[in-house]
Amino acid sequence: GAGVSQSPRYKVAKRGQDVALRCDPISGHVSLFWYQQALGQGPEFLTYFQNEAQLDKSGLPSDRFFAERPEGSVSTLKIQRTQQEDSAVYLCASSLASSTDTQYFGPGTRLTVL
Amino acid sequence: GDSVTQMEGPVTLSEEAFLTINCTYTATGYPSLFWYVQYPGEGLQLLLKATKADDKGSNKGFEATYRKETTSFHLEKGSVQVSDSAVYFCALSDRGGGATNKLIFGTGTLLAVQP
Numbered sequence: 001g002a003g004v005s006q007s008p009r010y011k012v013a014k015r016g017q018d019v020a021l022r023c024d025p026i027s028g029h030v031s032l033f034w035y036q037q038a039l040g041q042g043p044e045f046l047t048y049f050q051n052e053a054q055l056d057k058s059g060l061p062s063d064r065f066f067a068e069r070p071e072g073s074v075s076t077l078k079i080q081r082t083q084q085e086d087s088a089v090y091l092c093a094s095s096l097a098s099s100t101d102t103q104y105f106g107p108g109t110r111l112t113v114l
Numbered sequence: 115g116d117s118v119t120q121m122e123g124p125v126t127l128s129e130e131a132f133l134t135i136n137c138t139y140t141a142t143g144y145p146s147l148f149w150y151v152q153y154p155g156e157g158l159q160l161l162l163k164a165t166k167a168d169d170k171g172s173n174k175g176f177e178a179t180y181r182k183e184t185t186s187f188h189l190e191k192g193s194v195q196v197s198d199s200a201v202y203f204c205a206l207s208d209r210g211g212g213a214t215n216k217l218i219f220g221t222g223t224l225l226a227v228q229p
Contacts, residue, residue, distance in 0.1 A: 004157075033216060042118075042203050042219030043158070056214040091158065095215065103217060105150075105158040 002026070004106035006092050012112045013082045021077045021109045025094030032075050033103060034067055035091040043091050049075060082113045116141045120204045120220035127194055127227050135189040135223050137178075137204035145208035147171075147180050147187040148217065152201045161189075161202070194227045201225070 035043035162171030167182035
């Protein structure tokens with residue numbers, strides 16, 4: 001079946017612009033995670049949804065970052081007033097249930113802020 | 115807080131050589147441990163996992179054993195191939211008493227296998 005998909009795959013933004021990154025999880029997956037991967041580093045947790053509820057947003061680096069999953073399926077990560085330090089690959093992962101450990105990752109969106 | 119430390123790369127090996135990538139962890143609870151692999155131009159893929167002490171995860175000739183006494187989860191393969199060239203990430207998941215099942219990753223180890 002289809003895996004996790006993300007769009008766009010690449011995004012170039014000028015500093016100060018707002019961006020929106022989309023994640024389509026595997027159908028039926030309850031849990032959805034966003035991670036940020038800086039160049040040469042491992043992914044770092046940003047936020048977690050169980051269905052439409054955002055249960056953990058402790059990893060969001062600032063109030064410029066906002067995520068939503070209004071119908072419990074597709075999720076959008078929005079970054080307002082982008083800064084150069086926001087340049088990274090943003091990864092989305094989904095898992096079948098909150099008690100299931102295996103997370104399946106999408107290909108990521110590479111954001112470059114000029 | 116919980117953390118993962120893995121050996122720095124790059125690791126350069128000849129085809130058919132033995133591979134070890136070291137990984138140690140710090141966790142307050144009883145984590146599950148994972149190895150993810152990222153091939154060039156692709157997303158993260160789960161390679162193997164172990165959910166409790168002394169479990170051995172294995173896949174595609176790779177294996178790793180959950181060692182609670184040494185807090186380690188080293189990745190091994192007896193004979194690497196050029197197609198194994200990728201970045202390997204060690205990770206843990208420690209729900210503790212909370213609801214979040216987030217993964218905590220190491221910094222990744224680049225493996226380059228030469229023919």
